[in-house]
Amino acid sequence: MWSKDKSKTNLQRFSGKTSLIAAGGVLSGDLRFQGAVQVDGRINGNLLTSDGMVRISVEGQVEGEIRALHVVIDGEVIGDVYAAEHLELGARARVRGNLYYGLMEMAMGAQIEGCLCHLKDQPRPLELPETLDIAQ
Helix, strand or coil: CCCCCCHHHHHHHHCCCCCECCCCEECCCCCCCEEEEECCCCCCCCCEEECCEECCCCCCCCCCCCCEEEEEEEEEEEEEEEEEEEEEEECCEEEEEEEEEEEECCCCCCECCCCCCCCCCCCCCCCCCCCCCCCC
């Protein structure tokens, strides 16, 4: 429940559908995919999926828009990020752009230059009812 290694578990969920941009690799252009992608290198373009996960490692860099259900950032992103369900920012995350998220986790040390925008159409966990009936 309190595991600090959640991102690796999530990537394993997409076994057989995981793409990797290796350290030292550069991709110029948009990448549309299903499953998961891990960026250890550099992407100059947009990362787009409707049902997958994006993970930017500590050495990873993306200059473009990211759209996915789940996004984990430990590296650098220049552009807007849309995480429809879950956004996780590691301690070494550096983002210059707006963040749109359903739920967000942010470690101490993460840097953001932009706006935080909560996507309100997601159900909110642990939400209290409007009225509480307390019997006395």
